Amino acid sequence: MKTPATIHFYGQTDMGRQRTNNEDAFVAEQLDNHTILAIAIDGVGGYEGGEVAARIAQTEIPRYMREFRNGERLELLKQAVVSANNAIFTQRQADEKRSEMSCVLTSAVIDAGRKVIDMVHVGDTRLYQFRHHQLTKLSHDHSLVGYREEMGDLTEEQAMNHPQRNVISRDVGSAMHEVADRDFLEATEFPLLPNSILLFCSDGLTDLVTSKQIIAVLEQTASLREKAQQLIDAANAAGGKDNITVVLVEYQAAEPAPAQAPVPPTPAQPTVRPVHPMPAAQATASKQPWYGRSTVWYIVAIMLAILLCLGGLYYFFRSYMQPKDPIETVPISQADSFIGSPDTTMHEDVLPLDTTDMEAFVDDEEPTIESLQQRLQEKDRQIQALQELVEKQQETIRQQQQILNSR
Numbered sequence: 001m002k003t004p005a006t007i008h009f010y011g012q013t014d015m016g017r018q019r020t021n022n023e024d025a026f027v028a029e030q031l032d033n034h035t036i037l038a039i040a041i042d043g044v045g046g047y048e049g050g051e052v053a054a055r056i057a058q059t060e061i062p063r064y065m066r067e068f069r070n071g072e073r074l075e076l077l078k079q080a081v082v083s084a085n086n087a088i089f090t091q092r093q094a095d096e097k098r099s100e101m102s103c104v105l106t107s108a109v110i111d112a113g114r115k116v117i118d119m120v121h122v123g124d125t126r127l128y129q130f131r132h133h134q135l136t137k138l139s140h141d142h143s144l145v146g147y148r149e150e151m152g153d154l155t156e157e158q159a160m161n162h163p164q165r166n167v168i169s170r171d172v173g174s175a176m177h178e179v180a181d182r183d184f185l186e187a188t189e190f191p192l193l194p195n196s197i198l199l200f201c202s203d204g205l206t207d208l209v210t211s212k213q214i215i216a217v218l219e220q221t222a223s224l225r226e227k228a229q230q231l232i233d234a235a236n237a238a239g240g241k242d243n244i245t246v247v248l249v250e251y252q253a254a255e256p257a258p259a260q261a262p263v264p265p266t267p268a269q270p271t272v273r274p275v276h277p278m279p280a281a282q283a284t285a286s287k288q289p290w291y292g293r294s295t296v297w298y299i300v301a302i303m304l305a306i307l308l309c310l311g312g313l314y315y316f317f318r319s320y321m322q323p324k325d326p327i328e329t330v331p332i333s334q335a336d337s338f339i340g341s342p343d344t345t346m347h348e349d350v351l352p353l354d355t356t357d358m359e360a361f362v363d364d365e366e367p368t369i370e371s372l373q374q375r376l377q378e379k380d381r382q383i384q385a386l387q388e389l390v391e392k393q394q395e396t397i398r399q400q401q402q403i404l405n406s407r
Contacts, residue, residue, distance in 0.1 A: 005194070005253035007112045009036050010224035012247075014232045016204055017240025023050035024202050024243040025058040027107070034113040035073075037065055038247045040125045040200035041105040044171055049101030053088045053173050057103050060084035065109070073109045074118035078179050078187050081107060081120050081172065088173030102173035106139050106200055110192060110249050117190040117198070122170050124203050125245075130218045131196035135211050138190055142170040160207055194253035197224075201231075204242035208235045224248045 011028035015021070023043030031037050041057050043050025064080035092098050104123020111118070119127055119138060124146055127139040140150060144167065149159035159165060170184065177184050197218055205214075209231065217230045228246045235244045 013245040024245040025054040039107040042202040045101035053101040053103040057084040102171040128199040198249040200247035202245040204244035208238035
């Protein structure tokens with residue numbers, strides 16, 4: 001049988017051991033059947049000023065959330081905090097004695113129906129989530145010391161004892177704001193995890209009580225009232241230098257079933273189905289070799305292409321390295337042959353071959369690489385000269401054609 005989900009909450013504030021007034025405040029109330037509004041507020045500005053600012057936020061935010069119910073919870077909570085901010089600023093503008101008052105706060109709407117936490121936070125009050133013996137900080141301190149602690153530059157003990165631990169970079173009430181203003185509201189949505197406890201608190205607790213001590217209290221099987229009192233008592237036992245505020249919200253629900261490892265599939269047994277016998281001709285056709293007619297023709301085409309390439313290369317080298325068919329041939333004596341063959345002849349084509357350039361080869365018994373390269377260069381010069389001659393002839397023909405067209 002599935003266990004029904006339940007949500008419980010409790011809030012408490014204490015003046016501490018060294019203060020003569022309490023500038024802290026809190027909200028812990030039910031908005032509807034499955035939604036809780038929880039806020040921890042810490043006043044700033046000295047005697048009376050911080051206390052007034054905290055009371056304005058304590059009154060204005062719940063009023064706004066009750067009056068405006070249509071819309072996304074996170075957006076409504078942001079608007080509510082901005083409304084409280086502007087109300088505090090208006091009040092401090094009207095009263096010179098409270099011209100420095102403001103507050104810091106951490107607020108959240110805990111929706112057990114949607115299983116989400118919509119948080120809006122300003123300052124160095126904090127929101128923690130405790131679950132499975134682990135304490136996770138959800139909010140970020142808007143202070144240099146808090147930032148250095150979160151980045152690991154300071155240990156928890158060093159941050160708790162730092163002389164600037166209470167110097168904040170953001171507050172509620174020192175200036176007029178809008179929801180879209182940058183560097184004002186920290187607004188985030190978190191999942192509401194089953195069997196977890198949310199802790200909202202002021203720095204009067206976290207400046208004196210370590211995370212390990214908080215875990216030791218929250219993991220007990222006591223009521224929320226008893227746990228809140230134990231946390232306050234721990235802060236007072238450590239000196240109670242500041243006001244102390246604690247709000248606890250506990251959500252109990254069935255844990256989701258752990259993901260099961262996939263079961264490897266068992267080998268499927270062959271299923272025997274009656275089939276029609278295949279005709280012998282069709283059975284023979286179904287067992288064809290890996291090659292077909294198209295494959296054979298493809299191989300033949302490749303072989304022919306290779307043969308043509310080899311033939312072309314042979315013709316190219318033969319025609320380039322040896323003279324073309326002679327128009328007029330002049331026999332060369334064996335002594336004058338540079339390739340050492342009595343059958344070798346020189347020929348004249350359109351351009352006569354300059355035999356003077358070949359004198360260097362006459363006395364050689366066998367051609368060298370240098371001599372062959374020189375001959376190839378000479379052939380290139382002849383081809384270039386021939387191309388120039390053809391271009392001149394083409395230009396002459398074009399000129400004659402232009403003359404004929406002009407007539």
